[in-house]
Amino acid sequence: MSELSPLLEVSSLSKRFGPVIALRSADLSVRPGEVHALMGANGAGKSTLVKVLTGVLRPDGGTIALRGKIRVIASPAEARRAGLMPVYQDPALIPDLTVLQNLRLTGTPVEAVRRWLSELGMSGIDFGVLTRDLPPPSLRLLDLARALAAEPDVLLLDEITAALPADLTTRVFDVVGRRRAEGRSVIFISHRLAEVSVFCDRATVLRDGETVGVVEPARGAEAKIVDLMLGPVAADVARAEAQRAPIRSGDGPGKSRLEVKNLRAGSMLQDVSFTVRPGEVVGVAALEGQGQGELFDCLAGVRKPDAGQILVEGRATSFRHPYDAIRAGLVLVPADRMQALLRQRSVRENIALPLVSRLTRWGLINVRSERRRVKQAIERLQIDTRAQAQVRRLSGGNQQKVSIARWLAAGFQTLLCFDPTRGIDIGTKRQIYVLVRELAAAGSSILLFTSELAEIPLACDRVIVLFGGRVVQVLPANVADESTLLRAAHGLAAEAAS
Amino acid sequence: MTVRRYFQEHPIVVLSLLLLLLVGVLEAIRPGAVTPNWFRTTVLFAAPLGILAAGQTLVMLTGGIDLSVANVATAAAYIMASNARHGDLQAVLLGLAVGVAVGLVNGLGIAVFQAQPLIMTLGMALVVTGGLTVYSQFAVTSVPSVPGFIHTLGAGTVLGFVPVSLLLWAPIAVIIVVGLRRTGFGRLLYAIGDNAAACRLAGVRVWQVRLVNYTLCGLLSAIAGLVLAGTINTADLGLANTFLLPTVAAVVIGGTSIFSGSGNYSGTIIGAMILTVLNSVLTLLDAPEPIKQILYGAIILLLATAYTRVLSDT
Amino acid sequence: MVVGRVAIPFVPPRLVRRHGWTIGVYALLLASLIFTVAIHPTYGAFDIKSLALGALPLALAAAAQTVVVLSGGIDLTVGPLMAVTNVLAARAMLHSNFRDALLIAVLVLILGCAAGAFNGSIVVFSRVPDIVVTLAMSFVWGGVALLILEKPGGGAPLDFQNLAQEATLSPWVPNALVLLIVVVAAVWMPLRGSRLGLALYAIGSDRTAAHASGVNVPLVRILAYTLSGVFAAIGGLALTMTTGIGSPLSGSFYTLSGVATIVLGGVSLAGGKGGMLGPMAAAFILTLIPADLIFLGIDPNYGQVIQGIVIVLVVMVGGLAALRRKPA
Incomplete structure (x- = not known):
């Protein structure tokens, strides 16, 4: 495959919190029009990487380049201007403001949000209610619609499907996937291998704050991803556990606890x-x-x-x-x-x-x-x-x-x-x-x-x-x-x- | 880096060094000022503040605050003094009962009715002060007098330079310091300060802990009021009212965080000592009142900032 | 009026639900006024004027506190800052004419603004909890007030005092009330609906989400304290108008009373919830209580007790109401 010039190029990014190293040396290259998975075990540094990319945290070292130009992203507002929009695990909506006030706070066009919401199958949200009164799935989709309305070059989705029911998950994949055609990219973080292999073009795997490989999950590389995520020793253990059939306790009639x-x-x-x-x-x-x-x-x-x-x-x-x-x-x-x-x-x-x-x-x-x-x-x-x-x-x-x-x-x-x-x-x-x-x-x-x-x-x-x-x-x-x-x-x- | 690490893990050492530094400054300004007698006076003035700040520490560890401590101390002392003719023991018990009662009401409001501690205790402070004024006008028939043994407790000395109040303060301090570390109740104070909802999920009946805690704070405030009345040998309606902000300052300087449920009473003790020595340094310098106030504020701020900077991770 | 600025299509029940506390406070104010007239039938224009005069500084102290508390902080320098601006104005205005007095008032406002910004900057840059910073700063500003004027003194031209003390429009509409309405309308109303106003509520409601939403959290925090400084300076000027002199200890009452007022006015000390209209009415209620006691022939010392009990009851009822709403 000929190398398309990457839209986003991250090289040897590092970040430490006191004695704890969250990112050792993270590399990530996202092409235009690509849905790119970011995978790794817990503590591998995925969330830290997303926070650095979106200006919530400042990196200690390394570079971030957008369309070939090196950028310093010092605040969430700057990330937004650079075309990087995140949807975090915790929706970034202010609980004591109404939906409409939240949109005004971020300067998001209301009509665009309505349009995206109806595409996501959520046109019923009342913009006059306090966001504290909305159920979690609605909050996440609202957050997603707000991010989409800003028409970002790179959309970062951190575990977006974790709290969504299955039908909405499919909807999200549909809507987000369509952006490929416009040359816009998505960085998708998920623990669910099945989703990643269906939905993503490539996957970057992090382990202990370091990029350990880039795979194309479409070619049935799930096992490889798991191996990369766990590292050589842990992978064996996990496979052995998987092969062992779970012990079934007798389910004969007994008195109820x-x-x-x-x-x-x-x-x-x-x-x-x-x-x-x-x-x-x-x-x-x-x-x-x-x-x-x-x-x-x-x-x-x-x-x-x-x-x-x-x-x-x-x-x-x-x-x-x-x-x-x-x-x-x-x-x-x-x-x-x-x-x-x-x-x-x-x-x-x-x-x-x-x-x-x-x-x-x-x-x-x-x-x-x-x-x-x-x-x-x-x-x-x-x-x-x-x-x-x-x-x-x-x-x-x-x-x-x-x-x-x-x-x-x-x-x-x-x-x-x-x-x-x-x-x-x-x-x-x-x-x-x-x-x-x-x-x-x-x-x-x-x-x-x-x-x-x-x-x-x-x-x-x-x-x-x-x-x-x-x-x-x-x-x-x-x-x-x-x-x-x-x-x-x-x-x-x-x-x-x- | 390692020095910083050491300070992070042993903030009490830094505080003690600061205290020594202040004492050094004092000695430098007025050579020969630091004597056993100076020690006696300093402890005499620090003891009521330290005991008052003990209650404040307990309450602030759970993420609360008690703005009624000073008024409770005043009320306890005044009610004791105005009932001295009924017998010393009865007068003292009456004074302590005031503290327990106000603490109990504070605790009920905060623990059961879920009122914000800041505003609940502020309201009670108004009730106590107003009530005391009314009481002084209508119910007091004899001139308030401080019982002799309370005066000894607050101002007396044993072995030449050891204040009697230290003999009360030291056991209280040991009980609180050890209690916080080694009892279930102490453990729960830190736990609630960290995450009260998690405590509930773990089966802790948080309201019981809070209720007892605010009551304890009331009792400690009353004790401090009695000691202070003994030190000054009189009890008027404004006895301890200037002590409110210094108690919070002592706790903060001592390293107890208002937000996270960390800290200990040993820090508060040093904090109270630092404030007292600072006061005597400023007095020695003959600083006029306004300058004294400004310096006082600036130094609290500086200490708190230095403290936060050293202790924070990033 | 504040309600109208929220640009959403209104369904009345929601309006009542969301602003129930504010409506309740105004109902309580009305009830206490009716009660006052009932126990004191000659209650008239003069009494209304003295009520407004008494409530004006408290209302402004509450306004100063409201801005900071909405942003998720607390400001214990409100009283001392009022004292500083009060003595500064009284000292500078002594023997001056009305025009100079107005000029001095503007300078004092700028100073209040700067002092507030200074407080806010320390809160942000020291990373020390705001309650501690403003506690320490309250000593500092208290000392500054004493430096400016050691004991009560100074003065202000009569015309300047009359800005609050007269009743120019009608005997029943005291200038103090007009002044309060003008100040709140000029400073707060435009802010409330603006993006900065939203950011103020946002950082009080959820600081992490606000940061992620692109709000410059440190800047907005500093601005909140700055605005608090402006309101405190207006409060200090109001003290100069209503008392005619400067007094270095005049402010000490207003810090904690301001906190009590905003809580009665429906502002949550947790931040992000409440408005400016509730506290304004609460300031009048809390000023009316001691007056009513005098009308009833009760020792005014009971006033403090009753104020305290009102506050305690309000927070208990508020806490209980919050408890009921939660499905636990």
Whole structure:
């Protein structure tokens, strides 16, 4: 292939935060009219690279060239003028301003945004509402439409599909892909290999802050990408784990550990009933916003249900505070790690937090027993404790492990995992699923929601599918392949049945 | 780089050096000024501020603030003094009860009703001051007098130069410093200051911790008020009112962050000492009041800036 | 009026929902005025004038605080800055004529602007939390005020004082009220709807998102403090007008009372939420309370207690209302 002159050329970019090196030497070359994937395990430096490219962070070294000219991008406003527009994982919309005010703040033409929104299938958004009142998928698409309206040369999408339901994901690919024809480019960051191989022309892989290769994923190079992302040693481990069939615990009739009867909460959770037995991993499959968030919140005592019952070991319970749920043995690992963690505190204090929560534990801490429990949990989860003085310095995967380790140290009967692998690299994902199986084998119950349907058969014994706030199907995991789940999650099975 | 690293990990050492430097300045200006007797006076003045700032430290660790500490101290001292004729013990208990009561109300508002600490405690400060004025006009029949042992506590000396108030302040300091590090309650204060929502998810009933914390702060304020009344040997309606801003300053200089739930009381102690020594340096220099105020402000600002710059990562 | 500047098609229920607190504050003001007339039937033009005179400096202090709090900060120098500008004006205006006084007033405004910008720059460049910086600066400005005028003194030409003290338009419309409306309309209204105004709310609401939206966060923060300095300077001039003298300690009351006023006026101390109209009404309510106590024959010392209780109740009700809205 003849070398087209690149639109964006990044060479040996570096950035460090104190002792932590986020980018060692990143290279990236994007041609005009190309959808270019940026891949890497957690902590590989993808987000840092995007932030440097869009003026949020200043690089320590290296160059950024646009259309052959070297540019210094000192602020987000400057990046915008240079034709680089990002859509971050956290939408850059001001919660206390209306949609319209947000557009005026960035000087974005309103009509163009309306046009892009209708192309994205979201023409129903009222521009007079505060953005704080919009649901997350709408926020992301609004952010995307705003970026598109600025007609950037290079659009940077950071995990745009992570919080989107499948139908909207396709819509986004359609709309963004059309820009190729105009010679405009897209940099696309995603953990989902399947998306990347379908959607992207080339992929640059980062590992430990360094560019380790550029691949053309269209030619079935998924395995190669994984190898590059994980590095030589880790790749072997991951492959071995993948070949091992998950252990199935016996799903014969036993007494139920957790029983949910006709649970209803808010407008999203309509009527949900199911049981979880000891030693069982029950998966929850659902598109965005089908009531799974409310279900987990009710079970964890974060909110009160409007109607229905939660029975633990056959006894009816009523949780007014997470404390009550935890006492009943139900513990939650939330999707957003930062919701659960104390960013500035040490790994030890984070793991030991539930140990001191009760009023009777406000006195002197038994340091020795605490240390022992924490150490066991750290070893069991293989947490990398090099940066243990402050949890915020850990990588995303290690942070997620800390939020799980906490409950291993404190003890529980039922683990409620809400999308525990969102935005986590493949290696850590496998570790988490292996742990889930081990916990189940030891007699714990697990309720697991994941937005990645393909992962459900990896870890679960049974799956319940939620649609419109109701259970529409219950399947054994071995028949729950991705396409079956996807049909069910769209409510198709329910229609066929009725 | 390594020096900076050391300071990042041991801010207390930097603060102590600063304190020594100030003492050195004092000795340089007026050779022979630093004597055991000077030490006695400095601690006498630092003790009420230090105890008052103890409550402020506890509250600021959780991301809050208490603007009523000074008014509570005044009220506790005044109510003790005006009830001295009923017996010393009863008077002291009454004074402490004022602190506990106001702290409890603060805690209820902030922990249960989710009121903003700044404005909640400001409102209570107004209530306390106004209430005290009304009380002084209608309920006080005898001249307020400070019980003898409170005067000894606030102004007395043992072994020639060790102030009695140090004998109260030191145990309080040890309990707080050790308590913050080694008790579940202390651990929770840092945790809540870092991320209160995460604490709730981990099963911590955050409101209980806050309620107890603000009540403790009220109690400590009352104790400080009694000590101060003892030091000055009188209790009037404006006794501790100038102490509010210095308590916040002492905590900040001591390295407790308002935002992130980090810091410790040991820093606050040094902070209170620095402020007191600074004051005596300025007095020795015969600086007129306005200049003194300006320098005071500038130095707090400078210390806080230096501190932030050294401790920040990037 | 502020509402009308938000250029979106209005559905009345949303307007009421979004500005419910402001509407409530005005209803409360109306109720307290009716109550005042009820307990004191001779309440008339003179009382209205003294109410406006008393509320003017507090309202301006609240305006100064509002700008900074909306941007997600806090400014503890409002009172001391009012004192500085108050004594400066009174010292310079003593024995001057009306025209010179106006010129001096303009210079004092520029000075307030510079002082505010100085505060803001320190907040931004030192990276020390704003509450600490402005606390330290409050000592500095307090000292400066004492340097300018050691004890109450100075003066101002009568015509200048009458800018606030008279009632030129009608006996029922005191100049102080007109002055307040003119100041807010001239300084705040144009800003509120502009992109700078949006940026002010933006950095108070979500600083990271604002930065990512291309807002120059440090600059807007400095501008917020600058504007606060301008309002504080107007407040200091208002003190000169209403008292006729300069007093170095005149400002000490206004820092924290200003905070209390804006909270009653519906401005969230967390930043990004609220407006200017609520605090203005709140300043009148808080000024009316001690007057009513005197009419009722109650010792005015209860005034502080009642003010405190009002504030405590307001924040508790506000906190409880926020709690109810959350589905938790």
